[in-house]
Amino acid sequence: MYNKATIVPGLIIFVLLVTFPLWFNAFSTASTVPKPELPPGGEKECVASAEEMRSSHMVLLNEWRDDVLRNGDRVAVTVAGKEYRKGLQMACMACHSNKEKFCDPCHEYTAVDPYCWDCHLTPTLAATKKETH
């Protein structure tokens, strides 16, 4: 083999780059797979099944956002006889009141940074704000 002095280090760098996740994870403390906290109030029913909510809740929230803010459609959704007003704070957070224990664990685990909270307030934060008008 010719040019060992450059070929060998080059190949080592290549292998280290490709296997980066292996040694990155080996040298960092792994987090446990997150389990979102169930509603403290004990509610069992949601607007859709748990599997559907797990995979597609963001699609639903985005639809609701467009309905309410862009199309002015505030008609409440009725699922299994229960009425839900379209809104993160009005519908979701009414039961899942703890953002830190319900929303954040999975989002942090998968490095998802939803911009819901640019505008919305968590129930605990909303309680501390005084109405100004």
Added chain:
Amino acid sequence: MKYAFSFLAVIAMVLIAWLGSQIPGMPYLFGVALPYLALLIFLGGFIYRVVQWAKSPVPFPIQTTCGQGKSLDFIKHNRLEAPNTTAEVVARMFLEVVTFRSLFRNTKSEIYSGPHITYESSKWLWLFALIFHYSFLAVVVRHLRLFLDPVPVWLTWLEFLDGIFQVGAPGWYITDVTLILGCVLLFSRRLVNRHTRVISLMTDYFPLVLIFAIAFSGVLMRYLFRSDIDIVNIKQLTVGLVTFSPTIGAEIGAIFYIHLFLVCVLLAYFPFSKLMHLGGVFLSPTRNLRNNSRAVRHINPWNPPITPHSYAGYEDEFRTFMVDAGIPVEKELAPDKDAA
């Protein structure tokens, strides 16, 4: 035929992964066994190919000179196009790898009535290649968020920049669009450009179709076929893969296995295809040699060592035979002791 076969092969692989992953127990084959196998083939094959290349001697300095080489002091030396020192070679290689300067020089030749031929600069290949490669790089790096735990902060910056338009949920990425666009542009270039079309082979179309299918299945998984695509569940599997403790916690949608299987095929196909230009670009003698053949003698590495052989040494070696054959010698044979 060349195009049809590429599409047929990719469609067949999609069907294999789709139907195969529905058989009970098979998710472990598609989700665990094949990714490991594909990565081993990728790494092993890549190293094998590079070592094979490194075993080939370069008998001549064959760097392509695209500018004035180093000469007399009053002649301006083009340091980038005819590098004379290692540092200049490194600069040339860096720009080659990062900005594809060779593709920038692409020319288009055409024959007009007369007949006369014209040449003009054609930058499309360079532009398409830039779009394609940088999108692909960003997409690959972005996927690290599924493999690293905890996710480093620089990865979230890339994620933020890529999704800065904040369209929809899950948010659209710029590179999703540009990667698919890059595949389509490079593919249609091979179809539209007559000269390129003639020299294009199945092995030119197939990787483009495969990468297109990978990107497209990923986009479909993220935005359309979301049933059973629970990202936490998927990250549990992918982090499990890189910590050698893979588990499939709950059912994952078939589109995930299709996407993953196509990636495995790409990884396993990589070392034995034109895609090896990833390693090859660093080993191109036309780029990585110094243009100093006027100053330094390039020794062919396969030459056997040739030591100087003086006439006196030659005569010492063959004196007996020379005397026997009656050839005059400068130094006579030593007198035979037995005869005396």
